[in-house]
Amino acid sequence: MATAQRSVPPARGVLQFSIHDRLWKWLLLLPSLLMTTVLFIAPVVWTLYAAFTDLHLFRVGVETEWVGLYNFQKLLGNSSFWRTARNTVVFMLGVVPMQFLIGMVLAVCLDNVTRGLKLFRTWFLMPLMVSPVVVAFVIGRMLFQEDIGPINSLIRWLGFEGIPWLTHPNWAMFTIMVIDVWQWSSFMILMLMAGLQGVPYDLREAASIDGASFWQTFFRITLPLVLPIAATALLIRIIDAFKVVDIIMVLTGGGPGQATESVTLAIYRAGVKGGDLAFGSSQAYFLLLVMVVFGGAFLALTRRTMSQTKD
Amino acid sequence: MKVSTQRRFIRGVSYGILILWSLTLVFPMYWVVITSFKNPVDMSIKATYLPFLDFEPGLHAWRYLFVERLGWFMQPFSNSMIVAFVSSSIALVVGSMAGYALARFDFNGKNNSIVLGFMAQRMFPGALFMLAFLVMFRELRLLDTKTALVIVYAAGAIPFIVWVMRDFFEGLPVEIEESALIDGANRLVVIFRIAMPLAAPGLVAVFVLSLIGAWNEYIVALTLTFRDSITIPLFMGMQVSQTGYTEWWNMSAISLVSVIPVVTAGMALEKYITSGLTFGALKG
Numbered sequence: 001m002a003t004a005q006r007s008v009p010p011a012r013g014v015l016q017f018s019i020h021d022r023l024w025k026w027l028l029l030l031p032s033l034l035m036t037t038v039l040f041i042a043p044v045v046w047t048l049y050a051a052f053t054d055l056h057l058f059r060v061g062v063e064t065e066w067v068g069l070y071n072f073q074k075l076l077g078n079s080s081f082w083r084t085a086r087n088t089v090v091f092m093l094g095v096v097p098m099q100f101l102i103g104m105v106l107a108v109c110l111d112n113v114t115r116g117l118k119l120f121r122t123w124f125l126m127p128l129m130v131s132p133v134v135v136a137f138v139i140g141r142m143l144f145q146e147d148i149g150p151i152n153s154l155i156r157w158l159g160f161e162g163i164p165w166l167t168h169p170n171w172a173m174f175t176i177m178v179i180d181v182w183q184w185s186s187f188m189i190l191m192l193m194a195g196l197q198g199v200p201y202d203l204r205e206a207a208s209i210d211g212a213s214f215w216q217t218f219f220r221i222t223l224p225l226v227l228p229i230a231a232t233a234l235l236i237r238i239i240d241a242f243k244v245v246d247i248i249m250v251l252t253g254g255g256p257g258q259a260t261e262s263v264t265l266a267i268y269r270a271g272v273k274g275g276d277l278a279f280g281s282s283q284a285y286f287l288l289l290v291m292v293v294f295g296g297a298f299l300a301l302t303r304r305t306m307s308q309t310k311d
Numbered sequence: 312m313k314v315s316t317q318r319r320f321i322r323g324v325s326y327g328i329l330i331l332w333s334l335t336l337v338f339p340m341y342w343v344v345i346t347s348f349k350n351p352v353d354m355s356i357k358a359t360y361l362p363f364l365d366f367e368p369g370l371h372a373w374r375y376l377f378v379e380r381l382g383w384f385m386q387p388f389s390n391s392m393i394v395a396f397v398s399s400s401i402a403l404v405v406g407s408m409a410g411y412a413l414a415r416f417d418f419n420g421k422n423n424s425i426v427l428g429f430m431a432q433r434m435f436p437g438a439l440f441m442l443a444f445l446v447m448f449r450e451l452r453l454l455d456t457k458t459a460l461v462i463v464y465a466a467g468a469i470p471f472i473v474w475v476m477r478d479f480f481e482g483l484p485v486e487i488e489e490s491a492l493i494d495g496a497n498r499l500v501v502i503f504r505i506a507m508p509l510a511a512p513g514l515v516a517v518f519v520l521s522l523i524g525a526w527n528e529y530i531v532a533l534t535l536t537f538r539d540s541i542t543i544p545l546f547m548g549m550q551v552s553q554t555g556y557t558e559w560w561n562m563s564a565i566s567l568v569s570v571i572p573v574v575t576a577g578m579a580l581e582k583y584i585t586s587g588l589t590f591g592a593l594k595g
Contacts, residue, residue, distance in 0.1 A: 024498045025416035032409035032429070032469050039466035040432045043443030050442065057445070106332055109325035120329050122581040126336060128588075129577035131527035133544040134566045137551050138339045142346060142559060150342065153358040182335070187588070194589040214321055243436045246529040250548050264438045264530070271442040272534050284438040291436065 050281035057275030071282035081283065083258050084266040085290065087173070091262065092241035092294070094177045095184070099237060100230070102181065103188020108218065110189070111196045124190070127183045136247040139179050140166065169259030172252050176260055179247050184240070188233055195229035196222065231302040238298060242291045263287045347372050347563035372560035376568070384565065386539075387546035391569075394457050394542060395525040398464035403518050406469040407510070410476030411502055415488070426477055429470040441534050448535055455536045463531055468521035475587060479513035480506060516587030519580055523573050543569045 051071055053064050075081055110120060127135070143151050144165040152162035165175045199222055207217045245264035248254060254261030254269075263283060271280025345360075348368035353359045359366040376384055409429075413422050444463060445454075453459040483506065491501050507514065529544045536545065547569065550562055577584055 021416065021498060025412045025418070028408040028412035028416075028502075029418070029425075031405040032473055035405065035462075035466045036429065036432060036469055039444075039463060040435075040440070043440040043447070044435065046443045046446070047439050102332070105328060109328045112322055112325040113329065116326075116329075118581075120333065121585070122578050123333055123336065125578060125581055125584060126340075126574055129523055129574040130570050131529075131544050131547075131573075133527075133529055133547050133551075134570050135339070137547065137562060138343045138566060141551060142342060142563075143339060148358045150358045150360065182339070186336075190585055191589055194585075214317070239434055243438070245437075246544070246548075249529070249533075250551050264436065267438040267441065268530065268534070272445060277442050277446065280438075280442050284436065284442070287436050287438055291434075295434075 047281045047284055050277050051285050053278050055277040055281075057271070057277055059275075067278070071278050072286075074279065075282050075286060080258060081263075081266065081286075084261045084263045085286070087258075087260060088242060088244065088262045088264075088287075089290070089294075090173065091177060091180075091244055092238060094173075095180045095241055096234060096237050098177070098181050099185045099188045100234060102185040103192050103233070104230075106185070106189045107192035107196055108222075110193055121190075121193070124186045127186045130183070132183065132246045133250050135183050136179055136250040139182060140175055140247070140251040144175050144178075166252060167256055169256055172256060172260050176244075176248055176251060179251070180241070180244065184237065187237065191229055191233035192226060195226035198229070199225045227302070227306055231299075231306075234302075235295060235298060238294060239291060242287065242294070263290075343563045343566055346559055347567055349560050351560070372564040375561055376564045384546075384568075387541050387543050388569070390457060390540055391526055391543040394460045394464065394540075395522050397457075398461045398525050399468060399518055399521040401461070401465040402468035402472055402521050403514060405465070406472030406517070407476045407507070407514060408502070409469070409473045411480050411506060413473065413477045414480035415485075426474060429473045432470045437530055441530065444531065445534050455538055455540050457540050459535045460525075460532060460540065460542070463535070464521075464525040464528065468517075468524060472517045472521065475517050476510065476513055479510050483509050512583055513587070515580060516583035519576060519584060520587050523577060526573050 052066060052068060054067050054070075055064050106124070110117060113120075143149055146152055146162060146165055146167065149165075152165070156162050164171055166172050203221055204217050207221055208214075212220070243264055244262050245268065248260050248262055248265055249268075252260045254265050264287070267280045267283045267287070270276045270283065274280075345362055345368070348362060348370070349359065349366055350369045350371065353366035362368045412418075413426055418425060444459075448454050448456075448459045451459075453462075487509075488501050488505055491505055492498070496504075526542075527544060528542070529548065532542045532545045533548070536542070541549075547562070547565060550558070550565065
C-alpha cells in the first residue's frame with residue numbers, strides 16, 4: 001500500500017518540476033560529455049585509424065596512406081615487441097598477487113586492533129600520495145643503490161655479495177616490482193579493510209564462540225564475504241599494472257637491454273620519440289586487447305568462484 | 312579463558328605485522344630526509360645512517376635549492392601548482408554538475424549506462440591517448456603549454472568525479488531541494504546553495520584526489536611538455552637520469568619539497584580520501 005502511494009517519484013529521488021528542468025539536466029551533463037568525448041572518444045578513434053595507416057609525426061605534407069594490417073603484421077613478427085609484452089605480463093603477475101597478499105594480511109591485522117587504528121590507517125595512505133617518480137628515485141636509486149646503498153651495505157655486512165639490483169636483467173625487474181608493491185599495497189589494504197568492515201562482527205564472534213579457529217573463521221566466513229570487493233580491487237590493480245611506465249622510465253629506462261621495458265614505454269619510444277605514430281598506435285591497441293583478455297578471464301574466474309562459494 | 316589468550320596472541324601478532332609494515336613505509340622517507348642533509352663526503356665511500364653520529368648534517372642542499380637555484384626549481388613547481396589546481400577545479404565544477412544531473416534527473420532510464428560509460432574510460436590504457444594527444448595539441452599549437460595539461464588532466468578526472476558525486480548526491484535527502492523548488496527557488500540556486508554545500512565532504516575528497524593525480528602524473532606531461540611547462544615529476548625525472556650518482560642530496564631535497572604538500576593534505580583529509588578511494592568498489 002505504502003509502495004503504491006510512493007510510486008510517483010522513482011526510486012532514486014528524481015525530481016522534475018518544470019519544462020526548464022529538461023533544459024537544465026542537459027546543461028549540467030553536457031560539459032562533462034563534451035570534454036570526455038573530445039578527449040577520450042576522439043583520441044581512441046583516431047588511434048584506431050592511425051594503426052591502419054603509415055602516419056608519421058615528423059613527416060609533414062606527404063599523403064597518408066592506408067596500409068591495412070601492415071602495422072599489426074610488423075608487430076607480431078617483432079621479437080622486441082614480444083619482449084615488452086612478456087615483461088608487462090610478468091610485471092602484472094608479480095605485483096598484483098603480492099599486493100593482494102600484503103593487503104589482505106594487513107587489512108586483517110587492522111581489523112584485529114583498536115588502539116592506534118586511525119594512526120596506522122592514516123600512515124598507510126601515505127604511499128598513495130607520493131609521486132611514482134619520487135618513489136622510484138628514493139627506493140630504486142638510493143635504497144637499492146648497488147655500491148653504497150643501505151640494502152647492499154646490509155647484505156655485505158652479513159657476509160654476502162652485493163646484489164646487482166639494477167644492472168642484472170632479472171634483478172632489475174624485481175626491483176621495479178618491489179617499488180610498485182611498496183606503493184600500491186596500501187590501495188589493497190584500504191579496499192579490503194572497507195570490505196572487512198562490511199562483514200558483521202557478530203558473525204565472526206559467533207563462529208569463534210562455537211569453537212572455530214582463527215583460520216577457519218577467516219577462510220569460511222570472512223574471505224567469501226569480502227570476495228566481491230577483493231575482486232574489484234584486484235581488477236583495478238590488474239588494469240593499472242598493465243599500464244606501468246613511469247617508474248620504469250625513471251629507474252632503468254627499460255634496461256638493462258630490454259629487460260624491463262613495458263609496452264607503454266615501447267609505445268612512447270616508437271610514437272613520441274621515434275615519431276612512428278602508426279606503429280605506436282597498433283601497439284596501443286594490442287595492449288588494450290591483452291588487458292581485455294586478462295580482465296575478462298579474471299572476471300569469469302571470480303564469477304565462478306563466487307557462485308561456488310555461495311552453494 | 313582459552314579464547315581470550317588466543318585473542319590476545321592474535322592481537323599481539325597483528326600489532327607486530329602492522330609495525331613492521333609501518334617501518335617499511337617509513338624507511339624510504341627517513342632515508343630521503345637524512346640524505347637531504349648529507350654532504351658529498353658522507354656518500355662517497357660507504358653508507359651513513361645516523362645524523363650527528365656517523366655524519367655531520369649540513370644544509371647545503373637546502374641552500375642550493377632555495378637560495379642558489381630558486382628560479383630553476385620554482386618554474387616547474389609553480390607549473391605543477393597551476394596545472395593541478397586549475398585542472399582539478401574545472402573537473403570539480405563540471406564533473407559534480409554532471410553527477411548532480413545523473414542523481415536527480417531521469418535520462419530516459421539510461422542514467423546507469425551513462426555513468427558506466429564515464430567509468431569505462433578509466434579502464435583504457437593511457438597509451439591509447441598519448442599519441443593522439445600529441446598530434447592534437449601540435450595541431451592546436453598548444454604543445455609545451457600549461458593549457459594542454461589542464462585540459463587533459465581535467466578531462467581525465469571528470470569520470471571519477473561523476474561516478475563518486477552521483478552516488479553522493481543520491482545519498483542526500485531530496486526533500487530539502489524539493490521544498491526550495493516549491494518555494495520558487497531557481498534550479499541553479501538549489502544546486503549551488505543547497506546541494507553542493509551538503510555534498511562538501513564528497514567534493515573535498517574528489518578534489519584532493521584529482522589534485523594528487525594531476526600533481527603526480529608523468530607520462531602525459533612527458534609527451535606534451537618539454538621546456539617551459541614541465542611539471543615537478545618531469546623535472547625530477549630529468550634530474551634523475553642526468554645526475555646519476557652525484558647529486559643525491561639535492562634530489563632528496565627536491566623530492567621532499569614536492570611530496571610534502573600533497574602527503575600532508577592527503578593525510579590530514581584521511582577520512583575523506585579513504586572514502587573517496589573505496590567508494591566505487593563498495594557501491595559496485
